[in-house]
Amino acid sequence: MNLKDDLKNLITLLQDVPSLAAEQEFEPLFKNLEKSVRSINEKARHYSGVNWPILIELRASLKAINSKHLARVNDRLERFGLRIPSQPKQRAEFTVQCARRSDAQEILKEIRKKPEDILREEYYSLVRLSSASAEAHLANMSDAELSAFVKRHKIPLKKRREGKKTVLDRNSTINDILLRLEKERLATQA
Structure with a gap:
């Protein structure tokens, strides 16, 4: 017998x-x-309206996030108005909420x-843009953002010398990225 059956038997016995x-x-x-x-x-009231399968998956997903990736996940959750807390008690409440x-379901996918x-x-969000839009998007990036983008996508960084310093050659780097995007566009269309 399980707990549910035991409780039913007890209720029946008390009624009789x-x-x-x-x-x-x-x-x-x-x-x-x-x-x-x-x-x-009292404890069960706290969980009213909770989607249990998602709660279980959220708990497992949050355990898998290490502190190195927490900031990135929090950046992605900003569109939902959420931020994963660092304290275990607060995380438990966060999963329930x-x-x-x-x-x-979308929050779980982002996590x-x-x-x-x-x-x-x-990368493919840039591929889907037109050439002019992609160029404008890349041109609006700061040098640090452009360098980070190039490093993340393993694209060779174009540099030039200014006196004794080596600096980012924005135009060459952007042109190189645009060529790669155009090749990718042509490959996906064929």
């Missing part, structure tokens, strides 16, 4: 013999049962995204 709870040998047991049921109900939300998928998505 209501004086059973007042019997001297059963009275302490029923008082303990009453306290337990109340505390279970997320599992109650209507967009819980589960692998770094490679994010890079691929970032």
Whole structure:
């Protein structure tokens, strides 16, 4: 028998013999049962409206995130107005709140995204743009953002010398990226 069957049998027994709870040998047991049921109900209220399968997956996904990737995940969750807390108690509450939300599935997808998928998505978002839009997007990046983009996507960084310093050659780098994007566009169209 499982707990559900045991509880049904107990309820049936109490309905058939209501004086059973007042019997001297059963009275302490029923008082303990009453306290337990109340505390279970109190805890269960906290989980009302929770999507349980998503809650379980969220807990597992949050455990898999290390501190190195937490900032990136939090950046992706900004569009939902969320931020993963660092404290375990706050994380437990965060998972419950997320599992109650209507967009819980999308939040879970963002948390589960692998770094490679994010890079691929970032690159192909540029491929989908027109040449002029991609060029404008790249031109609007700061030198640091452009250098980081080039490093993330393993594109050779074009540099030039200015006196004793070696600096980023923005135009050559942007042109090289645009050529790669155009090749990718042609490959996907064929």
